[in-house]
Amino acid sequence: MNANCMQALIEDVRCEPNLDVFWDKISSALAPYGVTSMFYGAIASKTEAKQGTKTKNMVLKGDHPQEFADYFGLDNLVDNCKTLEHALKETTPCIWHDERYWADATPEQWKQAFIEREMGLYFGFTLPTTYFQAGNYGAHGISMAELDPNEFKKIWSEKHSEITGILGVMDADMRQNYLGQIVKLSPREKEMLEWLSAGLNPQQIADHLKISTSTIDKYIVGAKKKLNARTRDHAVTKALLLNIIHS
Numbered sequence: 674m675n676a677n678c679m680q681a682l683i684e685d686v687r688c689e690p691n692l693d694v695f696w697d698k699i700s701s702a703l704a705p706y707g708v709t710s711m712f713y714g715a716i717a718s719k720t721e722a723k724q725g726t727k728t729k730n731m732v733l734k735g736d737h738p739q740e741f742a743d744y745f746g747l748d749n750l751v752d753n754c755k756t757l758e759h760a761l762k763e764t765t766p767c768i769w770h771d772e773r774y775w776a777d778a779t780p781e782q783w784k785q786a787f788i789e790r791e792m793g794l795y796f797g798f799t800l801p802t803t804y805f806q807a808g809n810y811g812a813h814g815i816s817m818a819e820l821d822p823n824e825f826k827k828i829w830s831e832k833h834s835e836i837t838g839i840l841g842v843m844d845a846d847m848r849q850n851y852l853g854q855i856v857k858l859s860p861r862e863k864e865m866l867e868w869l870s871a872g873l874n875p876q877q878i879a880d881h882l883k884i885s886t887s888t889i890d891k892y893i894v895g896a897k898k899k900l901n902a903r904t905r906d907h908a909v910t911k912a913l914l915l916n917i918i919h920s
Contacts (some may be wrong), residue, residue: 683842692854696734699843703815706836707828710737710794712814713843714751715802715852717914722761722810726752729901732852732915737816738792745785755782756799760812766837767799768829770822793818796825805841809848813840853917862896863918865889870909870920 682702689695700711712735716722721730728750735741742750751757755778759767767774778786789795794816802811815836817825828836858866868878875893879886893905900917902908912918 679838682839686842686846692851695846695851699839702839703836706832707817707820707824708815709818710816711735712737713847714757715811715848715915716761717911719810727757728752731811732855734855735814737794740792741789741794744788753781753785755786756814757812760799760801761810764801764803766804769797769799770795796820796822800837800840802844804837805844809844813844848916852915856899856917858896858899858917861892865892866896866909866912867918869905870913870918
């Protein structure tokens with residue numbers, strides 16, 4: 674993809690309001706390189722990446738085969754993913770079938786990898802989002818399932834800069850425009866977090882909006898659950914770092 678085509682892609686997706694349409698446009702841009710499916714995850718901070726389960730702490734979207742989600746379950750989909758572990762610690766791409774990345778894999782990680790390979794998720798790579806911007810933690814999991822080893826090697830050798838360029842566009846727009854569409858806070862839940870981020874406590878918010886504190890608490894609890902946050906301050910911090918609300 675030359676510079677003109679890249680600019681055309683940026684212009685095409687820049688004002689797209691719908692996440693699924695945006696996703697399809699990125700998929701179409703990657704398809705000529707042999708990409709068959711994608712998985713994207715963003716996490717609020719490096720500290721968050723070290724705590725709890727990866728799946729619950731990440732904002733995730735993907736279109737890998739449905740059996741992938743069915744087998745591992747939505748609550749621990751990527752908890753034992755070795756390549757994601759790499760992505761949350763490093764800034765370099767991880768080639769799925771390169772055995773160098775698997776030298777210290779745990780039995781649970783090997784089990785998940787074996788099952789993924791049985792599903793056709795063998796040739797591909799995981800790209801840390803810190804590859805583009807320090808402090809932006811997360812990963813792209815890119816499957817190129819229909820390639821053979823020689824085809825993959827050739828495309829990666831000759832076209833990896835073009836592929837990662839498209840993924841850079843994707844990551845920037847996902848963080849700027851779409852993570853909120855995945856988390857799906859209601860307008861009131863977002864409003865409560867924004868008031869909290871401005872320094873108001875629930876009683877002050879209730880007084881300002883002329884509604885009960887129990888109603889305020891209900892919205893805050895809902896936001897915490899959707900963000901997998903332990904406290905209201907944690908929910909505010911995650912929502913700010915993930916660009917779901919603005920201070």
